[in-house]
Amino acid sequence: MEKVVGIPDSSATFTVSDKVILGQIDTGTERYYIEQTNKMHDGKVIHVLYSSDSLSVSWVDNAVTYLERTMSNFIPKTQKGELNFTVMPETTIVPKNETFDIHLTLSNVGENTINVWYMEEQVSYDIHFYDSNNNEFGHECGIISRVMLTNEALVELRPDESISDTRNSKYWNLTEGEYTLNAVYHTSKGGDITEPYWREKYNPIM
Secondary structure (H helix, E strand, O other): OEOOOOOOOOEEEEEEOOOOEEEEEEOOOOEEEEEEEEEEEOOEEEEEEEEHHHOOHHHHHHHHHHHHHHHHOOOOOEEOOOEEEEEEEOOOEEOOOOOOEEEEEEEEOOOOOEEEEOOOEOOOEEEEEEOOOOOEEOEOOOOOOOOOOOHHHEEEEOOOOEEEEEEEHHHEOOOOEEOEEEEEEEOOOOOOOOOOEEOOEEOOOO
């Protein structure tokens, strides 16, 4: 049991897990409570902090409603648009002891200007190679640590505009032979992104 700094007769107890914090703070003249609600925001449990003076079910419900409305102002809106994602490998047959480039292009083929994530492998798109037995060949450069994206990760695409990226096959454990190439462009909830953007998945037919 802990104490509030500067209040000798106080007490404070907490129960903490990866998702939930429960607590009670007693100052001697007032009690404060930290409790979880049955509401979620962005995959996280919403908590409320209240005092014994305001202890009532209706007050807690009103506090949760107010918190949800406030937090909803920070959720980026989803934009709708028409995109085309093309993936062009320089060859369909892997030559012996050689590598080749893979060219990827994301184009706005709709009528609306939209925001999309910048092009980066393992961040906004993934590439997969499969052999004739449908076995996937592993990625050799490791997994990129995905940090919380900010508004700087957004690229404005006007109608008929495109963004591109190129990836070399040296990052896959390929041997000589013929492969099936699969790639997908995707966005999701972007952490610290506050601007509206296109949030879907595009998997072209190869």
